[in-house]
Amino acid sequence: MKTLNALVLLIFSIWGWSVACAEPTTYLRYQQGSEVAYGILEGDTIHQLKGELFENPVKTGRTVKLDEVKILTPVEPSKVIAVGLNYKSHLGETSPAQYPGLFTKFPTSLIADGENIVIPSDSTNIHYEGEMVVVIGKKAKDIAPEEVQNHIFGITIGNDVSERAWQRDDLQWFRAKASDTFGPIGPYIVSGLDYSDLLLETKVNGEIRQSSSTELLIFDVPTIVSYVSRYVTLLPGDVIYTGTPGVTRAFKEGDVIEVSLEGVGVLSNRAVKE
Ligand code: MG
Numbered sequence: 001m002k003t004l005n006a007l008v009l010l011i012f013s014i015w016g017w018s019v020a021c022a023e024p025t026t027y028l029r030y031q032q033g034s035e036v037a038y039g040i041l042e043g044d045t046i047h048q049l050k051g052e053l054f055e056n057p058v059k060t061g062r063t064v065k066l067d068e069v070k071i072l073t074p075v076e077p078s079k080v081i082a083v084g085l086n087y088k089s090h091l092g093e094t095s096p097a098q099y100p101g102l103f104t105k106f107p108t109s110l111i112a113d114g115e116n117i118v119i120p121s122d123s124t125n126i127h128y129e130g131e132m133v134v135v136i137g138k139k140a141k142d143i144a145p146e147e148v149q150n151h152i153f154g155i156t157i158g159n160d161v162s163e164r165a166w167q168r169d170d171l172q173w174f175r176a177k178a179s180d181t182f183g184p185i186g187p188y189i190v191s192g193l194d195y196s197d198l199l200l201e202t203k204v205n206g207e208i209r210q211s212s213s214t215e216l217l218i219f220d221v222p223t224i225v226s227y228v229s230r231y232v233t234l235l236p237g238d239v240i241y242t243g244t245p246g247v248t249r250a251f252k253e254g255d256v257i258e259v260s261l262e263g264v265g266v267l268s269n270r271a272v273k274e
Contacts, residue, residue, distance in 0.1 A: 086243025130202030212245030
């Protein structure tokens with residue numbers, strides 16, 4: 001019996017150690033020829049996966065180099081939710097809210113890393129907003145903040161492109177926030193990463209325009225996801241843009257906007273005119 005107890009203890013110790021030491025995993029969705037697949041990225045090698053991303057997919061054994069594929073948006077969500085005014089540095093004169101200020105972007109606004117942001121011909125004041133984005137991995141309805149971690153698959157990077165004149169003048173924000181190409185996202189989803197204090201930066205044509213840490217979110221991820229789930233059933237693949245820090249400025253045709261998030265990568269998109 002003693003031997004059995006010791007053996008059980010040993011197995012649990014090894015399991016606990018391996019969980020504690022687990023490296024973050026980097027996922028991507030990509031296209032090679034006509035084939036679309038998910039993969040795990042290790043160095044510059046993609047290990048192709050079989051099965052649904054959120055249901056423990058397995059490696060097929062096939063590999064391909066990163067530069068041989070086209071990177072796609074990492075998810076195809078049913079919903080794209082965003083939090084406004086979630087960094088003190090972005091508030092200006094506005095007082096912090098009592099609860100997260102939510103709005104939505106359409107799934108059709110999402111574009112992948114490397115795709116062009118198309119500035120509508122009647123746009124006059126279009127801004128970048130570099131953000132950390134949460135990816136839901138498990139259905140969530142009315143969950144407590146303490147449960148949120150079990151429902152998150154990982155994090156990615158987003159640029160919450162915003163047309164400020166429309167945001168100011170329209171009755172609702174869907175044109176300002178959810179026009180086609182206004183949702184750059186990706187290139188990767190990283191799971192198993194502690195995202196409570198990551199460097200978040202935005203560069204325009206190589207020049208740093210936003211630099212902050214996810215530590216400075218007013219409403220943290222557990223609070224946001226729990227709050228959203230009170231009203232909306234979150235499904236695997238749904239994404240939540242968590243807000244942008246600092247001051248944003250307009251960009252123009254030809255500008256390259258790069259949003260980087262420590263431990264995740266760089267999301268890069270060029271702006272073109274319609
Ligand atoms: Mg935003």
